[in-house]
């Protein structure tokens with residue numbers, strides 16, 4: 583397993599095919615977001631030592647997990663949302679693991695690596711929201727701080743609430 587910044591535009595389809603498993607609202611929006619993030623990272627002088635001074639956190643950074651054959655098997659995305667995140671916070675998006683590889687601890691590793699990246703950016707808190715996976719994120723050390731009830735109705739008329747979670751990055755090694 584390898585975790586790294588996603589910077590190869592030629593693999594955008596492969597990255598998107600995993601990220602889509604997280605239930606994207608708009609594929610086109612996310613594709614553009616990732617393209618911008620690749621430019622964001624590759625335009626910095628030293629992409630291996632990016633800091634919050636050298637990168638625009640409002641554009642975001644895409645990450646991927648790869649298997650031994652270098653195939654993308656997991657995705658995550660960090661982005662500071664002006665409306666919600668203060669300067670020491672960032673939001674995590676597009677967490678997904680290849681369907682055939684779940685239940686082996688890879689999702690937890692993906693979260694830990696993503697937390698470490700946020701910490702390296704000298705941020706204090708990582709946030710996210712979820713409708714269906716809050717227990718997974720709690721298992722990864724995050725804490726719930728809010729819930730917006732009955733937000734989403736599926737075709738089956740099932741209601742989901744949106745749960746808001748955060749982690750204090752001081753607790754990450």
Ligand SMILES: CC(C)(COP(=O)(O)OP(=O)(O)OC[C@H]1O[C@@H](n2cnc3c(N)ncnc32)[C@H](O)[C@@H]1OP(=O)(O)O)[C@@H](O)C(=O)NCCC(=O)NCCS
Pocket residue numbers: 603604605677678679680683684685686687688689690691711712713714715717718721
């Ligand atoms: C959520 C997801 C990333 C988890 O990945 P995974 O590789 O299966 O998770 P792991 O094997 O690392 O599980 C880590 C721990 O969380 C638990 N866990 C995993 N999914 C869970 C869930 N949905 N609810 C509760 N616990 C869960 C595991 O049992 C494991 O517990 P343990 O540490 O006590 O053994 C994966 O199921 C996925 O890609 N889902 C579809 C995309 C998605 O829903 N993304 C989130 C959008 S908000």
